[in-house]
Amino acid sequence: MANEVKLYGVHGSPFVVRVKIALNLKGIKYEFVEEDLSNKSADLLKYNPVYKKVPVLVHNGNPVTESLVIVEYVDDAWKGGAPILPRDHYQKAQARFWAKFVDDKCMPALFKAIGSHGQEQAVAEVDEQLQFLENELKGSKCFGGDNIDLVDISATFIAFWVGAAEEALGIKVLNKDKFPKLAEWSDNFINCQAVKDGLPPRETLVAFFTRRFGKQA
Template sequence: MTDVKLLGLWYSPFSHRVEWALKIKGVKYEFIEEDLQNKSPLLLESNPVHKKVPVLIHNGKSICESMVIVEYIDEAFEGPSILPKDPYDRAVARFWAKFLEDKVPAVGKTFFRKGEEQEKSKEEALEVLKILDNELKDKKFFVGDKFGFADIAANFVGLWLGAFEEASGVVLVTRETFPNFCAWRDEYINCSENKEYLPPKDELIAHFKARFQAVAAGSK
């Protein structure tokens, strides 16, 4: 009997990357909601370096960093493959996962900035989205026709970006400017491998609207 625990946050795209991998593999697990303002001893013990979620605890051993955890789950458990079998496709999937890890945080920061800082951040975000739109031309997913590793890595722009836009009133994506990206996002949200695992968008919007309002109030 394997013992699997996931330390995370319900609204975190990083935690949900791991949840999707576990669900794709059919792994039963215990989800432990953390409070980042009052981190549990278990979190501090399990991730003493970064002290952040998500953390997977498998038979008493801790694994940290969301995409590292996804690869671990793919290798440690039976079930459908998350990374492609073909070596070239695996390399492509890892390349785009790394690109998303490096570049997407700049997209998220746009919504928490104001004035000139926000405009500069918006330019950077639009450049990232332009690259993704170009890559996704004539493609259902990042690698072939199967939802997989790179698409899991792209979950922030797949769902959370839209929630951020609605919660903040700052719009980055339109179908006119990024048609290929929007087609991928539609597929991402509605594909059978993913749809049942997504958190409710209205709950995400409500959560982040409160966050943005708190940030705005604190900056006055």
């Protein structure tokens, strides 16, 4: 019980995968508790009574909710390995800003573009947001420079989920010619072992997007 770690989630959630990646980067062993979101467990409702959703990290009986909050908690609670957030106060503030930008601007635009089957105006909105991230990479391997940081983890959906949606629906949302830095970052990021070990099978995501957004005959 000295260091009991449980993660409540579903394998296909990009928000849950954020936490898996953070735990993997820190080398933390944990128990994964698969939730059925149509029949939520008593534990999930107890540990996250406000939002009643995953992910929830429970560390020695203490629950932490919301994916980016959990990632920061993991970084603070386990000091081993490379830091996920910069130690410099200004750089830390910047990382938090861009991680929030991914959630507030990029994710809604991407879901809209996917849901519209790559409709031109929706993709143009995605392009506008992704250009900011393209500029922010500044030629670095990761948003955190040489090491994966909070922004990289927040953008996991862009690196892995978007490609699965494109395959499922036969659309193009992330233009690699327009965003070469983001395309290179995506390839490097998903091939990092700590990331790869946390990702769901691609075919599972392709099937999900086909079911949810595929055009009905």
